[in-house]
Amino acid sequence: MTEEASEIVLSKQELRKVTAFAAACAETVLEIFEADQPDDSRPRDAISAAWAFTRGGERGKTLRDTAAAALKAAKGAHTVAGREAAWAAMSAAGAAYLHPLAKATQVKHILGAGAYAARALEIVADDSSAGDEHLKQMVHHATPVVIDVLKRFPAAPAGGGRVGELIRTLDTHLRTSAQ
Template sequence: MTGEASEIALSKQDLRAITAFAAACAEEALTVFEADQPDDSRPREAVGAAWEFARGGERGKSLRDTASAALKAAKGTDTAAAREAAWAAMSAAGAAYLHPLAKATQVKHILGAAAYAARAAELVAGDDPGVGAEHLERAVRRATPTVVDVLGRFPAAPGGGGRVGELIRTLDADLRSPTLFE
Protein backbone atom coordinates (compact mmCIF):
# COMPACT_ATOMS: atom_id res chain seq x y z
CA MET A 1 0.00 0.00 0.00
CA THR A 2 1.38 3.42 -0.92
CA GLY A 3 2.45 5.71 1.90
CA GLU A 4 3.08 2.99 4.48
CA ALA A 5 6.40 3.06 6.26
CA SER A 6 8.52 -0.05 6.19
CA GLU A 7 9.47 -1.71 9.46
CA ILE A 8 12.86 -1.27 11.05
CA ALA A 9 14.42 -4.01 13.14
CA LEU A 10 14.71 -2.89 16.77
CA SER A 11 15.88 -5.21 19.53
CA LYS A 12 15.15 -4.73 23.20
CA GLN A 13 18.85 -3.87 23.61
CA ASP A 14 18.46 -1.15 20.96
CA LEU A 15 15.51 0.28 22.87
CA ARG A 16 17.44 0.13 26.15
CA ALA A 17 20.37 2.03 24.60
CA ILE A 18 18.06 4.71 23.17
CA THR A 19 16.28 5.03 26.50
CA ALA A 20 19.55 5.29 28.46
CA PHE A 21 20.69 8.05 26.11
CA ALA A 22 17.38 9.90 26.51
CA ALA A 23 17.40 9.49 30.30
CA ALA A 24 20.94 10.85 30.59
CA CYS A 25 20.02 13.85 28.45
CA ALA A 26 16.79 14.55 30.36
CA GLU A 27 18.50 14.19 33.72
CA GLU A 28 20.43 17.41 33.00
CA ALA A 29 17.15 19.34 32.90
CA LEU A 30 15.61 18.08 36.13
CA THR A 31 17.08 20.90 38.21
CA VAL A 32 15.40 23.41 35.90
CA PHE A 33 12.01 21.85 36.57
CA GLU A 34 12.66 21.40 40.28
CA ALA A 35 13.66 25.06 40.69
CA ASP A 36 10.20 25.97 39.41
CA GLN A 37 8.24 23.16 41.07
CA PRO A 38 10.29 21.87 44.02
CA ASP A 39 7.52 19.66 45.40
CA ASP A 40 6.69 17.90 42.13
CA SER A 41 8.67 14.69 41.60
CA ARG A 42 6.86 13.49 38.47
CA PRO A 43 9.58 14.37 35.93
CA ARG A 44 12.28 12.81 38.15
CA GLU A 45 10.12 9.68 38.45
CA ALA A 46 9.79 9.53 34.65
CA VAL A 47 13.57 9.71 34.23
CA GLY A 48 13.93 7.08 36.96
CA ALA A 49 11.51 4.76 35.16
CA ALA A 50 13.46 5.29 31.93
CA TRP A 51 16.69 4.34 33.70
CA GLU A 52 15.01 1.28 35.18
CA PHE A 53 14.02 0.06 31.73
CA ALA A 54 17.42 0.93 30.27
CA ARG A 55 19.10 -1.16 32.97
CA GLY A 56 17.02 -4.26 32.31
CA GLY A 57 13.54 -3.57 33.64
CA GLU A 58 10.37 -4.24 31.76
CA ARG A 59 8.73 -1.87 29.32
CA GLY A 60 5.28 -1.48 30.77
CA LYS A 61 2.83 0.46 32.86
CA SER A 62 5.40 2.34 34.95
CA LEU A 63 7.00 3.90 31.88
CA ARG A 64 3.66 4.89 30.38
CA ASP A 65 2.31 6.23 33.65
CA THR A 66 5.41 8.26 34.52
CA ALA A 67 5.62 9.70 31.01
CA SER A 68 2.00 10.75 31.25
CA ALA A 69 2.57 12.22 34.71
CA ALA A 70 5.58 14.22 33.48
CA LEU A 71 3.43 15.60 30.68
CA LYS A 72 0.83 16.66 33.25
CA ALA A 73 3.60 18.21 35.36
CA ALA A 74 4.65 20.29 32.34
CA LYS A 75 1.18 21.80 32.22
CA GLY A 76 1.46 23.00 35.81
CA THR A 77 4.74 24.88 35.49
CA ASP A 78 5.26 28.59 35.95
CA THR A 79 8.01 28.99 33.32
CA ALA A 80 8.63 27.86 29.76
CA ALA A 81 12.02 26.47 30.84
CA ALA A 82 10.40 24.21 33.44
CA ARG A 83 7.85 23.06 30.88
CA GLU A 84 10.60 22.10 28.43
CA ALA A 85 12.44 20.28 31.23
CA ALA A 86 9.32 18.26 32.08
CA TRP A 87 8.90 17.44 28.39
CA ALA A 88 12.50 16.18 28.37
CA ALA A 89 11.61 13.81 31.21
CA MET A 90 8.44 12.70 29.43
CA SER A 91 10.48 12.07 26.30
CA ALA A 92 12.98 9.97 28.22
CA ALA A 93 10.28 7.64 29.49
CA GLY A 94 8.67 7.61 26.05
CA ALA A 95 11.92 6.69 24.29
CA ALA A 96 11.32 3.05 25.18
CA TYR A 97 8.32 3.18 22.85
CA LEU A 98 10.25 4.03 19.70
CA HIS A 99 8.14 2.54 16.90
CA PRO A 100 9.90 0.32 14.37
CA LEU A 101 8.53 2.33 11.45
CA ALA A 102 10.78 4.05 8.91
CA LYS A 103 9.25 7.46 9.54
CA ALA A 104 11.17 10.65 10.16
CA THR A 105 8.81 11.54 13.00
CA GLN A 106 10.22 8.64 15.03
CA VAL A 107 13.52 10.52 15.35
CA LYS A 108 11.88 12.63 18.06
CA HIS A 109 11.61 9.48 20.22
CA ILE A 110 15.40 9.15 19.97
CA LEU A 111 16.47 12.80 20.23
CA GLY A 112 13.53 14.58 21.86
CA ALA A 113 14.80 14.38 25.44
CA ALA A 114 18.13 15.93 24.44
CA ALA A 115 16.44 18.71 22.45
CA TYR A 116 13.94 19.59 25.17
CA ALA A 117 16.72 19.63 27.78
CA ALA A 118 18.82 21.90 25.55
CA ARG A 119 15.87 24.22 25.04
CA ALA A 120 15.22 24.38 28.79
CA ALA A 121 18.85 25.37 29.33
CA GLU A 122 18.62 28.02 26.61
CA LEU A 123 15.58 29.57 28.24
CA VAL A 124 17.19 29.63 31.68
CA ALA A 125 20.16 31.43 30.08
CA GLY A 126 17.99 34.18 28.60
CA ASP A 127 17.23 32.33 25.35
CA ASP A 128 20.92 31.87 24.56
CA PRO A 129 21.37 29.47 21.61
CA GLY A 130 25.02 28.96 22.58
CA VAL A 131 23.90 27.21 25.75
CA GLY A 132 21.69 24.90 23.68
CA ALA A 133 24.61 24.16 21.39
CA GLU A 134 26.72 23.18 24.41
CA HIS A 135 23.98 20.77 25.53
CA LEU A 136 23.85 19.23 22.07
CA GLU A 137 27.64 18.79 22.09
CA ARG A 138 27.35 16.86 25.35
CA ALA A 139 24.57 14.76 23.84
CA VAL A 140 26.77 13.91 20.86
CA ARG A 141 29.55 12.79 23.22
CA ARG A 142 27.01 10.79 25.23
CA ALA A 143 25.68 8.90 22.20
CA THR A 144 26.92 5.35 21.97
CA PRO A 145 27.58 3.56 18.68
CA THR A 146 24.27 1.72 19.24
CA VAL A 147 22.36 5.00 19.51
CA VAL A 148 23.99 6.27 16.32
CA ASP A 149 23.30 2.96 14.55
CA VAL A 150 19.61 2.97 15.54
CA LEU A 151 19.24 6.61 14.52
CA GLY A 152 20.77 5.78 11.15
CA ARG A 153 18.02 3.25 10.46
CA PHE A 154 15.47 6.07 10.37
CA PRO A 155 15.06 8.90 7.86
CA ALA A 156 16.48 12.28 8.85
CA ALA A 157 14.44 14.36 11.29
CA PRO A 158 11.54 16.21 9.69
CA GLY A 159 11.10 19.97 9.41
CA GLY A 160 8.94 21.99 11.75
CA GLY A 161 8.66 21.83 15.50
CA GLY A 162 9.89 25.33 16.31
CA ARG A 163 13.13 25.73 18.23
CA VAL A 164 12.99 22.17 19.63
CA GLY A 165 12.63 20.90 16.06
CA GLU A 166 15.70 22.89 15.06
CA LEU A 167 17.64 21.39 17.96
CA ILE A 168 16.52 17.89 16.97
CA ARG A 169 17.62 18.45 13.36
CA THR A 170 21.00 19.82 14.46
CA LEU A 171 21.61 16.88 16.77
CA ASP A 172 20.39 14.46 14.10
CA ALA A 173 22.84 15.87 11.56
CA ASP A 174 25.70 15.82 14.07
CA LEU A 175 25.05 12.19 15.00
CA ARG A 176 24.86 11.14 11.34
CA SER A 177 28.24 12.72 10.57
CA PRO A 178 30.57 10.16 8.96
CA THR A 179 33.44 11.45 11.11
CA LEU A 180 31.59 11.12 14.44
CA PHE A 181 33.70 8.32 15.91
CA GLU A 182 37.03 9.18 14.31
Protein backbone atom coordinates (compact mmCIF):
# COMPACT_ATOMS: atom_id res chain seq x y z
CA MET A 1 0.00 0.00 0.00
CA THR A 2 1.45 3.38 -1.06
CA GLU A 3 0.87 6.37 1.18
CA GLU A 4 -0.34 9.40 -0.74
CA ALA A 5 0.93 12.85 0.13
CA SER A 6 -1.65 15.43 1.08
CA GLU A 7 -1.92 18.57 -0.97
CA ILE A 8 -0.59 21.91 0.24
CA VAL A 9 -2.27 25.09 -0.90
CA LEU A 10 0.23 27.44 -2.57
CA SER A 11 -0.67 30.78 -4.08
CA LYS A 12 1.12 32.17 -7.11
CA GLN A 13 2.37 35.01 -4.89
CA GLU A 14 3.92 32.46 -2.51
CA LEU A 15 5.58 30.71 -5.45
CA ARG A 16 6.96 34.08 -6.56
CA LYS A 17 8.47 34.69 -3.09
CA VAL A 18 10.03 31.20 -2.99
CA THR A 19 11.44 31.76 -6.48
CA ALA A 20 12.83 35.17 -5.47
CA PHE A 21 14.63 33.54 -2.55
CA ALA A 22 16.06 30.84 -4.84
CA ALA A 23 17.13 33.41 -7.45
CA ALA A 24 18.88 35.51 -4.80
CA CYS A 25 20.75 32.42 -3.59
CA ALA A 26 21.84 31.42 -7.10
CA GLU A 27 22.81 34.91 -8.17
CA THR A 28 25.54 35.02 -5.52
CA VAL A 29 27.57 32.34 -7.36
CA LEU A 30 26.81 33.18 -10.97
CA GLU A 31 30.32 34.63 -11.37
CA ILE A 32 31.79 31.23 -10.47
CA PHE A 33 30.11 29.66 -13.49
CA GLU A 34 30.93 32.65 -15.70
CA ALA A 35 34.62 32.42 -14.77
CA ASP A 36 34.47 28.77 -15.87
CA GLN A 37 32.43 29.38 -19.04
CA PRO A 38 32.53 33.13 -19.89
CA ASP A 39 30.64 32.75 -23.18
CA ASP A 40 27.76 30.68 -21.79
CA SER A 41 24.77 32.74 -20.67
CA ARG A 42 22.43 29.83 -19.89
CA PRO A 43 22.67 30.00 -16.08
CA ARG A 44 22.30 33.80 -16.16
CA ASP A 45 19.27 33.36 -18.43
CA ALA A 46 17.72 30.91 -15.96
CA ILE A 47 18.17 33.34 -13.08
CA SER A 48 16.76 36.17 -15.21
CA ALA A 49 13.72 34.03 -16.04
CA ALA A 50 13.25 33.31 -12.33
CA TRP A 51 13.36 37.04 -11.55
CA ALA A 52 10.90 37.75 -14.38
CA PHE A 53 8.48 35.25 -12.83
CA THR A 54 8.83 36.94 -9.43
CA ARG A 55 7.86 40.27 -11.03
CA GLY A 56 4.62 38.89 -12.43
CA GLY A 57 5.75 36.77 -15.36
CA GLU A 58 4.14 33.51 -16.28
CA ARG A 59 5.16 30.12 -15.01
CA GLY A 60 5.65 28.53 -18.38
CA LYS A 61 7.91 27.63 -21.26
CA THR A 62 10.63 30.22 -20.60
CA LEU A 63 11.21 29.01 -17.06
CA ARG A 64 11.23 25.36 -18.10
CA ASP A 65 13.50 25.97 -21.07
CA THR A 66 16.02 28.11 -19.20
CA ALA A 67 16.14 25.63 -16.29
CA ALA A 68 16.83 22.80 -18.76
CA ALA A 69 19.47 24.91 -20.52
CA ALA A 70 21.21 25.69 -17.20
CA LEU A 71 21.28 21.96 -16.49
CA LYS A 72 22.99 21.39 -19.85
CA ALA A 73 25.42 24.21 -19.06
CA ALA A 74 26.29 22.46 -15.79
CA LYS A 75 27.20 19.34 -17.74
CA GLY A 76 29.60 21.41 -19.85
CA ALA A 77 31.34 23.15 -16.96
CA HIS A 78 35.07 22.55 -16.69
CA THR A 79 35.13 22.78 -12.89
CA VAL A 80 33.04 21.20 -10.16
CA ALA A 81 32.38 24.66 -8.68
CA GLY A 82 31.13 25.88 -12.07
CA ARG A 83 28.82 22.88 -12.30
CA GLU A 84 27.39 23.51 -8.82
CA ALA A 85 26.84 27.20 -9.67
CA ALA A 86 24.95 26.26 -12.84
CA TRP A 87 22.84 23.81 -10.83
CA ALA A 88 22.02 26.67 -8.46
CA ALA A 89 20.74 28.66 -11.45
CA MET A 90 18.74 25.68 -12.70
CA SER A 91 17.24 25.31 -9.23
CA ALA A 92 16.29 28.98 -9.15
CA ALA A 93 14.24 28.66 -12.33
CA GLY A 94 12.85 25.35 -11.09
CA ALA A 95 11.70 26.82 -7.78
CA ALA A 96 8.60 28.14 -9.53
CA TYR A 97 7.57 24.52 -10.01
CA LEU A 98 7.32 23.66 -6.33
CA HIS A 99 4.64 20.98 -6.25
CA PRO A 100 1.84 21.36 -3.71
CA LEU A 101 2.41 17.87 -2.32
CA ALA A 102 3.38 17.36 1.32
CA LYS A 103 6.53 15.43 0.45
CA ALA A 104 9.96 16.05 1.92
CA THR A 105 11.49 15.87 -1.56
CA GLN A 106 9.71 19.12 -2.47
CA VAL A 107 11.95 21.00 -0.02
CA LYS A 108 14.70 20.86 -2.66
CA HIS A 109 12.59 23.18 -4.85
CA ILE A 110 12.69 25.74 -2.06
CA LEU A 111 16.27 25.29 -0.82
CA GLY A 112 18.19 23.64 -3.67
CA ALA A 113 19.55 26.87 -5.15
CA GLY A 114 20.92 27.91 -1.76
CA ALA A 115 22.53 24.53 -1.17
CA TYR A 116 24.13 24.33 -4.63
CA ALA A 117 25.41 27.90 -4.21
CA ALA A 118 26.87 27.04 -0.81
CA ARG A 119 28.56 23.97 -2.29
CA ALA A 120 30.07 26.04 -5.12
CA LEU A 121 31.49 28.47 -2.56
CA GLU A 122 32.92 25.60 -0.50
CA ILE A 123 34.69 24.21 -3.52
CA VAL A 124 36.17 27.56 -4.54
CA ALA A 125 37.36 28.24 -0.98
CA ASP A 126 38.36 24.61 -0.38
CA ASP A 127 36.67 25.07 3.00
CA SER A 128 33.29 23.79 4.15
CA SER A 129 32.87 26.78 6.45
CA ALA A 130 32.37 28.95 3.34
CA GLY A 131 29.20 27.00 2.57
CA ASP A 132 28.00 27.23 6.16
CA GLU A 133 28.58 30.99 6.13
CA HIS A 134 26.59 31.32 2.90
CA LEU A 135 23.68 29.42 4.45
CA LYS A 136 23.69 31.76 7.45
CA GLN A 137 23.48 34.74 5.10
CA MET A 138 20.62 33.13 3.18
CA VAL A 139 18.64 32.67 6.41
CA HIS A 140 18.61 36.46 6.73
CA HIS A 141 17.31 36.82 3.16
CA ALA A 142 14.41 34.42 3.63
CA THR A 143 11.14 36.29 3.99
CA PRO A 144 8.43 35.22 6.42
CA VAL A 145 6.49 33.93 3.41
CA VAL A 146 9.35 31.63 2.37
CA ILE A 147 9.64 30.29 5.91
CA ASP A 148 5.89 29.79 6.16
CA VAL A 149 5.81 27.86 2.88
CA LEU A 150 8.79 25.74 3.95
CA LYS A 151 7.12 24.85 7.24
CA ARG A 152 4.11 23.42 5.39
CA PHE A 153 6.35 20.66 4.02
CA PRO A 154 8.00 17.84 5.94
CA ALA A 155 11.66 18.34 6.84
CA ALA A 156 14.21 17.78 4.06
CA PRO A 157 14.91 14.10 3.41
CA ALA A 158 18.10 12.19 4.09
CA GLY A 159 20.62 11.54 1.33
CA GLY A 160 21.88 13.69 -1.49
CA GLY A 161 25.53 13.86 -0.47
CA ARG A 162 27.00 17.18 0.59
CA VAL A 163 24.30 19.19 -1.21
CA GLY A 164 21.64 17.17 0.63
CA GLU A 165 23.43 17.91 3.89
CA LEU A 166 23.46 21.62 3.06
CA ILE A 167 19.74 21.50 2.23
CA ARG A 168 19.02 19.89 5.61
CA THR A 169 21.17 22.47 7.41
CA LEU A 170 19.41 25.37 5.68
CA ASP A 171 16.06 23.71 6.33
CA THR A 172 16.80 23.44 10.05
CA HIS A 173 18.08 27.03 10.28
CA LEU A 174 15.01 28.44 8.53
CA ARG A 175 12.51 26.38 10.52
CA THR A 176 14.06 27.53 13.79
CA SER A 177 14.85 31.14 12.80
CA ALA A 178 11.28 32.34 13.21
CA GLN A 179 10.70 30.74 16.61
